[in-house]
Amino acid sequence: MTAMRSRTDTTDPGRTHTGHVAPTDLTDLTDPAATARLTVHAASGKRLGASHPRQEGPADLRLVPPALAAWATAAVMLHTPPGLVTGTVIAALLLAGVLLTSRNRRAEPGSEGLGSEGLGCEGLGGAQVRSRVSGAAVLLCIAAAAGSAGLHGADLRRGPVPELAREYASVTAEVELTADPRLTRPRAGGSRMAPTAVLIEADVRKVERARDGATVVTRAPVLMIVDARSARSGTGDDGQERARGREGESPWLRLLPSTRLRVEARLAPAAAGGDRFAAVLRVRGGDGPKTVEEPSAPQRLAGRLRAGLRAATDGLPADARALLPGLVVGDTSRVTPELDEAFRETDLTHTLAVSGANFTILLALLLGPPGLAQYAERRGLASRLGLPLRTTALLGGALSLAFVVVCRPDPSVLRAAACGSVALLALATGRRRSLIPALATAALLLVLHDPWLARSYGFLLSVLATGALLTLAPRWSAGLRRRGVPPRLAEALAAAGAAQAVCAPVVVVLSARVSLVAVPCNLLAEFALAPATVLGFLALGTALPALPVAKALAWCASWPAEWIAWIARTGAALPGAGVDWPGGWAGAALLGALTLVLLPVGRRLLRHPWWCGACALLLVLLVVQPPPLTRAVTGWPPPGWRMVMCDVGQGDAMVLAAGEDTGVVVDAGPDPAPVDRCLRSLGITRVPLVVLTHFHADHVAGLPGVLRGRSVGGIATTGLEEPADQARFVRRLAADRDLPVTRAVAGERRRTGGLSWEVVWPPPNTGHAAGAWPAPEPEGPNDASVAMLVRTAGLRLLLLGDMEPPAQRALARSPAAGRLADVDVLKVAHHGSAYQDPGLVSRLAPRLALISAGRDNSYGHPAPSTVAALRDAGAAVLRTDRDGAIAVLGGEDGGGELRVARH
Structure with a gap:
C-alpha cells in the first residue's frame, strides 16, 4: 500500500531528502510536471528544498480535446442517417490508424539505446510524436461517440413503436419506467389553465396493437403522459391539487424507476428535433397504474428513503418542507410555482438540482478537505475511524453509487458522481488527484454512455460551472487576496463570480434574461447550503430506523433551508433583479462577448477602490431602484397617475390609484411575474380590493403575483364560477391568506380615498335561478364579466372585462345606461376582439380607448375592425402589445383633463 505523507514531508515519494533526483527517477526528466517540481525545489536555495512547494505543475489539459470532440460528435450524430454515421466511424478509425502507424515507424530507428544520438532524436521528434498521439486519441473518441450516438439514435427509429405512432394507433403496452414521474407546472393557456399532467419516461418492452391483437417484443424509449383526470384516480374535484402532492398523492406519482406497467394508451409522434423519445404514449383511463413487475430492490430502498425524508419534513414550515427534499435528493414535487420562479430569477435553481455541491459535501465529510486528502492530517471521518486511504476510496465509491441511486441519475448527479469516482480512483492507486482531467474523463465517459447528455442544457451548465470552479475561481481568488480581501470571502466571491460568468450565456438561451442578483444571492445562500445538506442527509439516513430523530434533524435543517428560500424571494422581489436580454444563441454570443470585454475592465478597477465602490453603489441603485430616483430617471411612474393598464401579455391587469402606495387591482393577468413587476414599479404595497372580472385564466392566473408581499383587503368576483377549476384556484388562494371573497353585482358602489366606482354588470340574478333584475342568462363566463364605472380626478373610466355583444347590448338597456354616455x-x-357591439361603442363615445393584448398573440387581437370602429367614434387607441404599460393621468384641479404616459 502506498504510504501516506505528512504535511511536514516536503519531498515526493521516491526522492531523496537532499533535493536531488533519485536514480529511480531518471524517466522523470521527460515529465514536465516533475521538472517543474524540481525547479521549485532548486530555486528555493535550501538544502532540503522549499518548505511547502507548489507541486501541481501546469494544468493537465490532454483529455480536454478528446472530451470536447466526443461531446460535439454525439450532439451532431444523434439524428444523422446511419450511412453517414458509419462513414464517420470508419473515416475516424482509418485516420487514427494512419497517425499511430506513422508514429511507430518513426520510433523504431531510435529504439536501440539511450545514447546521446537517441536522446537527440527523441528531443527533436518528441513534440511531433505527442501531437500525433493526441490527434489519434481525438479521432478515436470521435469514432466512439459517433458509434454510440448512432446506436442510440437508431433506437428511436427501429421497431414497431415509431410506425404505430405515425398512425396514432391505440395499443396495449408493457412499459418499464426509467425515471421518476413528475408533474407539469400549471400555466395559463388562453382562457383556461393548461391541464396538469403526469410525465413519465419509460421504455416500451411489449406492444399489442388494438386492431389485430398482434404482440411484438421491442425496446423503445417513450414519454408517457397521464392527464389530470387520469392522475386523480378517484380523488374528487380537488384531484389536480392532490396530484401535485399537497393534500395527497396520485398513485402515478408514487411509481418508482424499474417498475413495469401494463397500460392502454394511444401512441403519437414525439416532437421533432432533439427529443430522446421514439413516441409519446398518452394513457387513458382513471383506474390507476396496473403493475406487472415490482421495482428492483435498490429502487425500492431508494424510494423508501425518499419517502422517509418527506415524512420527516411534513411538519415543517411550507418553504422548508418544499426545499429540503430538493436540496438533498432533488425531489421538487412540493416546490410551488411561485418559489420556483423566485429561484429561477436569482439563479439558485442549481441548489434544487442535486449536483456536485451535494456530493462534494459528502466526500468532504468522508475524506476531509480536498487539499488534505493524501495527508495523514486529512481530518475526514474515515481518518478519525482509522480507515486506510484505499479502503476510504472504496467506501467513497460505494457512497457514489448510493448517491446516484437515491438522487436519481440526472445529468448533474451523473457528472458529479463520475468526476468524484475518477478522483477516488486516483486516491486508491496512490496517484495525485487532478480534477481537470477528472472532469474531462467524467464528461467523456458519460457522453459515450448516454449521448443524449450532449444535448442537455443541465449537463452543459453543470460541466461549465465545475470547469469555472477549477480554472477561473482559483486565479480570481488569488487576485482578490492579493488586494486585501479576506481568504474565505475571496474564495466565495471568486467561485460565485466565475460560475456566473461562464454559465450566464447558456442561461440566456433558456430564459432570455440576465440576473443582476445571482452573485450576491448565491454568496448568501452558500453559508446555509452545507448545513442544510448535511442535516438533510442525516435525516434521510435516520428516517427509516428512527423517524423521531429524523424529524428533529429535519427541524434543525429547516432553519438554513428557510434562509435560502428567504434569499430567493427577497432577491426576486427587487425591482431590478434581472434585465431582459435577447434569447437564443445570438443573445448568448452577445453576452459572452460583453463578458470578455468587462472582465479586463473589472480587473483594472480592482486597483482603484474608489472606482470599485462607485460601481458597487451604481449596481445597488440599479437593482433596488428607489422610487424617487427611478421616477427622476425614467419618468415612471408618472406623478398624478390615476389608472395603469399593465403590460402582462395576452390578458388583463389594471391598477386604480387609491392613495399613497395604495391601489385597487382589476384582474391579474395570466402569470404572476408580470403583474408583480407592474405593481412593484408603481410602488403598490396595499391593495384594498382585488376585482376579478371573471374566472378565465388570462384574468386570474396571476393572482399570486398580486398577493406577493402586499397587504390585501379582499377579493370581489363575478357570480358565475366557471371554469370551475379556476374558481377553486381563486378561493383556495383566498382561504390561504384569510381573505374574504364577495360577489360583485350591478348597483354596488364603493369608495376608497379619492377613488370611487359603481358596478354596472352583471345583474344580481347572474349565476342564479332568479333575481330582482330580469336579464338574459349569460352565455358563458365572458358575458358574466364584472363591468365597473370608475370616477377619479374628474375622469370617468368604464372597464368592460371580456363582455361580448349579447351582454353589451343588455348593458345598453340597463338602468345604468344613462350614466355611461361620453x-x-x-x-x-x-x-379588442372583433366580437363587439357597435351600438354600445357609439353610445360610449370614449376619448381614449385602451386595449390589453399580447405581442404576436395567436388570436389576432386586437382586430383591425375594432380599432377602426373606435377611431371612427373619435377615440385615441392605445394598446399594450405596442405601447407597453399605459398610465392615465388626471388634471391637478380635477377638471377632467386627460393625459397619457407610456412605459
Whole structure:
C-alpha cells in the first residue's frame, strides 16, 4: 500500500531528502510536471528544498480535446442517417490508424539505446510524436461517440413503436419506467389553465396493437403522459391539487424507476428535433397504474428513503418542507410555482438540482478537505475511524453509487458522481488527484454512455460551472487576496463570480434574461447550503430506523433551508433583479462577448477602490431602484397617475390609484411575474380590493403575483364560477391568506380615498335561478364579466372585462345606461376582439380607448375592425402589445383633463 505523507514531508515519494533526483527517477526528466517540481525545489536555495512547494505543475489539459470532440460528435450524430454515421466511424478509425502507424515507424530507428544520438532524436521528434498521439486519441473518441450516438439514435427509429405512432394507433403496452414521474407546472393557456399532467419516461418492452391483437417484443424509449383526470384516480374535484402532492398523492406519482406497467394508451409522434423519445404514449383511463413487475430492490430502498425524508419534513414550515427534499435528493414535487420562479430569477435553481455541491459535501465529510486528502492530517471521518486511504476510496465509491441511486441519475448527479469516482480512483492507486482531467474523463465517459447528455442544457451548465470552479475561481481568488480581501470571502466571491460568468450565456438561451442578483444571492445562500445538506442527509439516513430523530434533524435543517428560500424571494422581489436580454444563441454570443470585454475592465478597477465602490453603489441603485430616483430617471411612474393598464401579455391587469402606495387591482393577468413587476414599479404595497372580472385564466392566473408581499383587503368576483377549476384556484388562494371573497353585482358602489366606482354588470340574478333584475342568462363566463364605472380626478373610466355583444347590448338597456354616455376612458372588452357591439361603442363615445393584448398573440387581437370602429367614434387607441404599460393621468384641479404616459 502506498504510504501516506505528512504535511511536514516536503519531498515526493521516491526522492531523496537532499533535493536531488533519485536514480529511480531518471524517466522523470521527460515529465514536465516533475521538472517543474524540481525547479521549485532548486530555486528555493535550501538544502532540503522549499518548505511547502507548489507541486501541481501546469494544468493537465490532454483529455480536454478528446472530451470536447466526443461531446460535439454525439450532439451532431444523434439524428444523422446511419450511412453517414458509419462513414464517420470508419473515416475516424482509418485516420487514427494512419497517425499511430506513422508514429511507430518513426520510433523504431531510435529504439536501440539511450545514447546521446537517441536522446537527440527523441528531443527533436518528441513534440511531433505527442501531437500525433493526441490527434489519434481525438479521432478515436470521435469514432466512439459517433458509434454510440448512432446506436442510440437508431433506437428511436427501429421497431414497431415509431410506425404505430405515425398512425396514432391505440395499443396495449408493457412499459418499464426509467425515471421518476413528475408533474407539469400549471400555466395559463388562453382562457383556461393548461391541464396538469403526469410525465413519465419509460421504455416500451411489449406492444399489442388494438386492431389485430398482434404482440411484438421491442425496446423503445417513450414519454408517457397521464392527464389530470387520469392522475386523480378517484380523488374528487380537488384531484389536480392532490396530484401535485399537497393534500395527497396520485398513485402515478408514487411509481418508482424499474417498475413495469401494463397500460392502454394511444401512441403519437414525439416532437421533432432533439427529443430522446421514439413516441409519446398518452394513457387513458382513471383506474390507476396496473403493475406487472415490482421495482428492483435498490429502487425500492431508494424510494423508501425518499419517502422517509418527506415524512420527516411534513411538519415543517411550507418553504422548508418544499426545499429540503430538493436540496438533498432533488425531489421538487412540493416546490410551488411561485418559489420556483423566485429561484429561477436569482439563479439558485442549481441548489434544487442535486449536483456536485451535494456530493462534494459528502466526500468532504468522508475524506476531509480536498487539499488534505493524501495527508495523514486529512481530518475526514474515515481518518478519525482509522480507515486506510484505499479502503476510504472504496467506501467513497460505494457512497457514489448510493448517491446516484437515491438522487436519481440526472445529468448533474451523473457528472458529479463520475468526476468524484475518477478522483477516488486516483486516491486508491496512490496517484495525485487532478480534477481537470477528472472532469474531462467524467464528461467523456458519460457522453459515450448516454449521448443524449450532449444535448442537455443541465449537463452543459453543470460541466461549465465545475470547469469555472477549477480554472477561473482559483486565479480570481488569488487576485482578490492579493488586494486585501479576506481568504474565505475571496474564495466565495471568486467561485460565485466565475460560475456566473461562464454559465450566464447558456442561461440566456433558456430564459432570455440576465440576473443582476445571482452573485450576491448565491454568496448568501452558500453559508446555509452545507448545513442544510448535511442535516438533510442525516435525516434521510435516520428516517427509516428512527423517524423521531429524523424529524428533529429535519427541524434543525429547516432553519438554513428557510434562509435560502428567504434569499430567493427577497432577491426576486427587487425591482431590478434581472434585465431582459435577447434569447437564443445570438443573445448568448452577445453576452459572452460583453463578458470578455468587462472582465479586463473589472480587473483594472480592482486597483482603484474608489472606482470599485462607485460601481458597487451604481449596481445597488440599479437593482433596488428607489422610487424617487427611478421616477427622476425614467419618468415612471408618472406623478398624478390615476389608472395603469399593465403590460402582462395576452390578458388583463389594471391598477386604480387609491392613495399613497395604495391601489385597487382589476384582474391579474395570466402569470404572476408580470403583474408583480407592474405593481412593484408603481410602488403598490396595499391593495384594498382585488376585482376579478371573471374566472378565465388570462384574468386570474396571476393572482399570486398580486398577493406577493402586499397587504390585501379582499377579493370581489363575478357570480358565475366557471371554469370551475379556476374558481377553486381563486378561493383556495383566498382561504390561504384569510381573505374574504364577495360577489360583485350591478348597483354596488364603493369608495376608497379619492377613488370611487359603481358596478354596472352583471345583474344580481347572474349565476342564479332568479333575481330582482330580469336579464338574459349569460352565455358563458365572458358575458358574466364584472363591468365597473370608475370616477377619479374628474375622469370617468368604464372597464368592460371580456363582455361580448349579447351582454353589451343588455348593458345598453340597463338602468345604468344613462350614466355611461361620453366616458373619458374605455377599457375595450375582450382584448379588442372583433366580437363587439357597435351600438354600445357609439353610445360610449370614449376619448381614449385602451386595449390589453399580447405581442404576436395567436388570436389576432386586437382586430383591425375594432380599432377602426373606435377611431371612427373619435377615440385615441392605445394598446399594450405596442405601447407597453399605459398610465392615465388626471388634471391637478380635477377638471377632467386627460393625459397619457407610456412605459
